Amino acid sequence: MGVLDIVPAGVLTGDNVRKLFEYAKEQQFAIPAINVTSSSTANAVLEAARDIKSPIIIQVSQGGSAYFAGKGLANDKQQASIAGAVAAAHHVRILAKEYGVPVVLHSDHCAKKLLPWFDGMLKADEDYYKVHQEPLFSSHMLDLSEESKEENIETCVAYFKRMAPIGLWLEMEIGITGGEEDGVDNTGVDSSRLYTQPPDIYDVHTALAAISPNFSIAAAFGNVHGVYKPGNVRLHPELLQKHQLYAEEKTGKKKPLFLVFHGGSGSTKEEIKTAVENGVVKMNVDTDTQFAYLVGIRDFVQNKSGYLQSQVGNPEGADKPNKKYYDPRVWVREGEKTLTARVKEACADLGNVNCVLLILQDGRSIIGVMAGYDQKSNVVLSDSKERVYSADEGVEEIPLGLYLVKGDQIVLIGEVNEALDQSVDLATIRAEPLPPIRY
Ligand SMILES: O=C(CO)COP(=O)(O)O
Numbered sequence: 001m002g003v004l005d006i007v008p009a010g011v012l013t014g015d016n017v018r019k020l021f022e023y024a025k026e027q028q029f030a031i032p033a034i035n036v037t038s039s040s041t042a043n044a045v046l047e048a049a050r051d052i053k054s055p056i057i058i059q060v061s062q063g064g065s066a067y068f069a070g071k072g073l074a075n076d077k078q079q080a081s082i083a084g085a086v087a088a089a090h091h092v093r094i095l096a097k098e099y100g101v102p103v104v105l106h107s108d109h110c111a112k113k114l115l116p117w118f119d120g121m122l123k124a125d126e127d128y129y130k131v132h133q134e135p136l137f138s139s140h141m142l143d144l145s146e147e148s149k150e151e152n153i154e155t156c157v158a159y160f161k162r163m164a165p166i167g168l169w170l171e172m173e174i175g176i177t178g179g180e181e182d183g184v185d186n187t188g189v190d191s192s193r194l195y196t197q198p199p200d201i202y203d204v205h206t207a208l209a210a211i212s213p214n215f216s217i218a219a220a221f222g223n224v225h226g227v228y229k230p231g232n233v234r235l236h237p238e239l240l241q242k243h244q245l246y247a248e249e250k251t252g253k254k255k256p257l258f259l260v261f262h263g264g265s266g267s268t269k270e271e272i273k274t275a276v277e278n279g280v281v282k283m284n285v286d287t288d289t290q291f292a293y294l295v296g297i298r299d300f301v302q303n304k305s306g307y308l309q310s311q312v313g314n315p316e317g318a319d320k321p322n323k324k325y326y327d328p329r330v331w332v333r334e335g336e337k338t339l340t341a342r343v344k345e346a347c348a349d350l351g352n353v354n355c356v357l358l359i360l361q362d363g364r365s366i367i368g369v370m371a372g373y374d375q376k377s378n379v380v381l382s383d384s385k386e387r388v389y390s391a392d393e394g395v396e397e398i399p400l401g402l403y404l405v406k407g408d409q410i411v412l413i414g415e416v417n418e419a420l421d422q423s424v425d426l427a428t429i430r431a432e433p434l435p436p437i438r439y
Pocket residue numbers: 035108109224225226227261262263264265284285286287288
């Protein structure tokens with residue numbers, strides 16, 4: 001049974017969102033939530049999900065929404081953030097079905113001072129509901145964690161009463177995510193506030209469960225936005241088990257909480273695994289995917305420098321045109337490929353892969369991601385480049401194995417007898433010199 005037996009492809013709303021998260025909790029995997037800021041980044045995320053046949057969460061922050069609308073627009077009343085979020089939502093709604101994967105369409109942190117942005121999105125959801133009997137978005141986050149617990153819960157309850165009847169999921173935050181988020185600088189916050197206590201979580205659960213089961217809690221366990229030098233961030237995902245046990249004792253239900261992991265970038269595979277074991281169903285990743293998007297473009301600009309200095313004239317001749325190098329569809333595409341690869345890695349870390357996935361890497365350097373699906377006759381392998389290799393296209397069954405992506409070619413390095421989801425340290429298996437490290 002796969003995820004498409006549980007929920008349909010396309011943007012999910014209402015009980016389908018809960019069904020997906022319930023399935024994830026049961027099966028002990030989580031879904032990455034990737035911040036997008038443009039159609040290009042949104043498409044690259046959808047492409048990753050499509051390649052590995054996995055559900056995905058696409059989210060926009062308040063600043064990301066304004067960027068989606070265009071930085072040239074005024075945003076003094078959150079009008080650009082509202083319009084940008086709505087535009088992003090329609091874009092994702094139209095394309096999610098084409099990519100054929102379930103998508104949770106979400107808005108990220110909304111602090112008290114940004115509530116006009118939230119109000120604008122909620123109005124768009126209500127208007128959409130009148131026509132389509134479902135909201136525009138799947139879910140929204142409220143982040144009143146800077147305020148008192150009472151005010152935080154009260155605000156969430158008031159909004160949730162409006163959201164639940166139209167099929168919107170609510171994510172709320174209690175305890176503070178360190179680092180920076182839109183207009184809120186939590187870099188100097190007292191470290192005790194970075195770890196939420198079980199009774200506080202349970203108070204949230206009690207207040208929201210009285211309205212609807214469709215909500216999740218971003219509990220702080222030392223999470224920080226951004227990536228810093230090792231040792232700066234002390235993540236304690238094992239604390240999440242205490243929240244589950246506390247709520248379990250009170251409610252009599254096993255692992256009753258849907259938990260959200262903020263600040264996913266830079267986390268170790270072990271930390272991620274522990275979080276998922278303790279009921280995390282969503283992990284936010286922004287900083288690492290921002291960097292991944294840069295890498296492909298950076299490398300292209302560096303490697304093709306001689307072709308990018310003028311419209312005409314390159315190392316092959318003074319009269320050679322360079323259009324096929326400076327066309328944004330060429331160089332932006334390189335960023336999309338490296339972003340797609342990083343999203344697949346996040347999916348693999350979270351166990352959110354409905355096929356065989358091989359990540360070829362040297363330490364933290366990804367040099368290729370292979371997604372495959374082998375049902376004997378129907379092999380599909382993607383090298384996270386343009387092509388998807390499939391049996392239908394006349395490519396014969398491709399054995400499961402360790403592959404090296406070399407230019408447009410995929411080279412089999414070694415066969416593997418059983419399906420596996422794993423990262424492969426190329427240094428231990430390579431039979432030939434490493435290609436240039438791309439990541
Ligand atoms: O939590 C996040 C967005 O809400 C993302 O955090 P990172 O940028 O640290 O991945």
